[in-house]
Amino acid sequence: MHILIVTDQHPDTIGGAQVSIRVQQTFLERAGHRVTIVAPRLLNPGEAKTTTPGVIELPAMPITSDKSYGASWPGQASVRRVLRRLEALPPVTLVHVQGDFWGALIGYQLARRLNVPAVNTMHNNLDAGTRAVTPFAPAVFWALRAVRRCVLGRPRWPGRQTVAARRRPKPRGGWAYLAQLAADSNAVVAPSRHFAGDLERAGVPGPFAVIATGVHDDLVDEIKAESFSRGPGVRMLWCGRMSPEKRLFEMLEAFRLFIAAGGSAHLVVVGAGLQYEQAVRFVREHSLGDLVTFTGALSHEQTLAEIFRADVLVQTSRGFETQGMTPYEAALLGTPTLYCDANIASAVDVAPAWIEPSGSAQELAAVLATAATEIASGAPGEMRVPELLTEGMRQSSRTEEMLEVYRALCENA
Incomplete structure (x- = not known):
């Protein structure tokens, strides 16, 4: 398989999601698969502590004063840039979205253009994290939903069942945005049972495959x-x-x-x-x-x-x-x-x-x-x-769990 991971931040920046992506790439490649990562370019490459191979970098603007993190615009120019780079590589089997913002929107755009399934790992408690850093969280959530709709339109529910949709609570705040991303996915992964429970209680549509990231x-x-x-x-x-x-x-x-x-x-x-x-x-x-x-x-x-x-x-x-x-x-x-x-x-x-x-x-x-x-x-x-x-916390034991999700999607594609 050729897995295209699309994320919000370059894997060589600091963060748990970035560590997770790097270790996933390593062990998927050891299992014989190819992994390509799409992410905003490093704005401070001299400060990077790692060098991750197979990254397609997108133009980025700084979103923090120290230029540690950048944002890429989720438009057609970004999509075309990635598609051109992919021409020289084996065909993409599936897109794994591991971001919530520009990475998510670009990832879903790519999945649709490539006509392949999209998997979403929800690394981020978006509602709690946003409310912790700004008093304007409701406006941020509204803007996120508006941008997602402009870029992707109505959620598609590709190949997913809407069983028990009426019994789900109506998602609000940041959960409403995550619910739309989940509805754009062929499969959704939660990195822990407690967060899968949070997603369910908030009304985010499942089902969720619970696969924790292991340690290298x-x-x-x-x-x-x-x-x-x-x-x-x-x-x-x-x-x-x-x-x-x-x-x-x-x-x-x-x-x-x-x-x-x-x-x-x-x-x-x-x-x-x-x-x-x-x-x-x-x-x-x-x-x-x-x-x-x-x-x-x-x-x-x-x-x-x-x-x-x-x-x-x-x-x-x-x-x-x-x-x-x-x-x-x-x-x-x-x-x-x-x-x-x-x-x-x-x-x-x-x-x-x-x-x-x-x-x-x-x-x-x-x-x-x-x-x-x-x-x-x-x-x-x-x-x-x-x-x-x-036992069981090493990434070698977790990679096979993720591959089972990938194989099921490919069989049903």
Whole structure:
């Protein structure tokens, strides 16, 4: 098969969806298939930590002040550009949409022009994420639906059943836009059971194939083969995109309260984003500079190494993640996680682990203290996740599940 993945951001930028796409490409190609990715061009190529092969880049305009991310216009010029590049490649078997904005619209346009099925993996809790970053979310949702209609017209329901449509609740807000994208698809994939449930309750039409993204087998094995000695004290880790829905500042405030109450630990913060300078300023103003290290953006392999070296990963996003990759990566590497989202904790389902249930910085500080005490008092290796609990989290086991979806569509095409 030749799978055309179309996405909102270049796979060499920072983000869970980008990591997911890169690892999917690697293991689909190992299974003997060809993968081509369509994405906006890199606006800061010198800052890329990876180099992904087989990418058709589209013209892009910056959508963040640091030019980390770009947007491509979903018009006929973009479609023609991709079609010209595809002329030199084997025929496309299907289009896999792994984006919600320009990537989704361009992906569906390409599927229609190529007359092939379209699969949509819904990586993004669009409703919660948009409401977290702007007070004008209703206007954004209206604009998204309007642009989708201008580009794609009425949803087509290609080869999909509308059984029980009357019993579905009417989707609203960002869910209404996702419902239209789902109705444009031949198959819809959710990366977790809890997000599939969110989609169903919001009225997004299914059925949904639940296929979580796995962790890169080779990277896990290489990093676990490293030899290093953990230093004294408890090493905590936070990693992700520095934007409000990830709740970095709740983490920093909780760590401040933890230290003020006599706690002892070192916090490593991995990632970048629009809140980076503000976060550095917070640490400086509260005299935490000796206890908090900012690494900036790292490659995926470097990030996994930091997870492996940590005593505990702290996952602070709440009610937003559709899967949450870092706790899966941590589990495979043996690092326990402190969760602020019970859905992710339930999905990963390994021990040791801690859950902060309320969402407050004060409660998170208390759970940080509990975790630090248990880690510091545990015997060597006792507070690590046993390998036998993480079977099935590797991407090699997930790729076949996705191929089953692809094969079913091709058989029915």
